[in-house]
Amino acid sequence: MIQVFAMPCGVLEFDSKLFFPNLAQGELLTIPVPSYLITHPKGKVLFDTGMHCQTIHDPIGRLGEVARVFVPRTQPGQEIVAQLAQLRLTPDDITYVINSHFHFDHAGGNEFFPRSTFLVQQPELEAARDPVLRKKAFFDPKDFDHQLHYRPVSGEYDIFGDGSLVLLPTYGHTPGHQSLRIRVSKGMELVLTGDACYTKTNMDQDLLPAISFDAAEMRHSLGKLRDLRDKHGATIIYGHDPQQWQEMPHAPDPLV
Numbered sequence: 001m002i003q004v005f006a007m008p009c010g011v012l013e014f015d016s017k018l019f020f021p022n023l024a025q026g027e028l029l030t031i032p033v034p035s036y037l038i039t040h041p042k043g044k045v046l047f048d049t050g051m052h053c054q055t056i057h058d059p060i061g062r063l064g065e066v067a068r069v070f071v072p073r074t075q076p077g078q079e080i081v082a083q084l085a086q087l088r089l090t091p092d093d094i095t096y097v098i099n100s101h102f103h104f105d106h107a108g109g110n111e112f113f114p115r116s117t118f119l120v121q122q123p124e125l126e127a128a129r130d131p132v133l134r135k136k137a138f139f140d141p142k143d144f145d146h147q148l149h150y151r152p153v154s155g156e157y158d159i160f161g162d163g164s165l166v167l168l169p170t171y172g173h174t175p176g177h178q179s180l181r182i183r184v185s186k187g188m189e190l191v192l193t194g195d196a197c198y199t200k201t202n203m204d205q206d207l208l209p210a211i212s213f214d215a216a217e218m219r220h221s222l223g224k225l226r227d228l229r230d231k232h233g234a235t236i237i238y239g240h241d242p243q244q245w246q247e248m249p250h251a252p253d254p255l256v
């Protein structure tokens with residue numbers, strides 16, 4: 001049996017125009033920073049590691065000037081290790097960590113998982129190694145450059161070989177962004193979009209955010225995800241949707 005837990009791993013506050021460039025005037029927007037735990041009979045899988053715990057007390061020290069644009073409002077206990085502890089787990093219990101991508105709010109806790117295998121798309125790893133691309137993609141090596149087991153993945157990847165957890169390449173937001181399709185049971189599929197789609201509004205209005213590495217590719221990925229929702233009946237879990245987040249159960253209660 002597969003279970004999914006939505007873990008609150010912090011909060012960010014910033015100008016809403018960064019998410020919705022069509023707004024005439026930006027207002028302050030507060031978004032959730034989630035990580036997801038998926039329990040599968042063959043192992044436990046984590047989708048993203050949230051922000052580094054230093055962002056709770058010393059955001060500028062950790063993130064630099066970024067923290068003046070994206071202001072962390074995270075409470076103690078929301079960092080990933082504490083969230084796992086709530087479920088009576090430690091990082092060593094996690095077989096696979098998926099990084100949707102290497103931004104600070106998705107890979108900030110990577111360093112706490114030295115025994116796990118990280119599944120990351122090849123173009124994301126290549127960009128992370130290239131000083132020019134790394135800067136263009138807004139990557140900070142502090143998040144991912146540790147002695148960790150990174151396993152490159154190219155395109156779609158069936159993690160356990162049974163179709164239940166499949167990585168989907170959704171490039172564009174970053175060079176090798178990926179999403180995760182979870183077949184919870186027959187006829188019930190969830191898709192964790194990560195930042196390939198921030199909110200339902202972005203998907204409904206085909207609206208790209210201000211931050212994208214390759215806008216054309218991101219639009220293509222957004223279309224693929226919309227098809228999964230509208231043509232295949234998948235339930236979409238958006239990357240940072242305040243309203244959807246408020247309406248869904250959070251750990252320690254299961255999402256499904």
Ligand SMILES: [Zn+2]
Pocket residue numbers: 103105106195239240
């Ligand atoms: Zn994000």
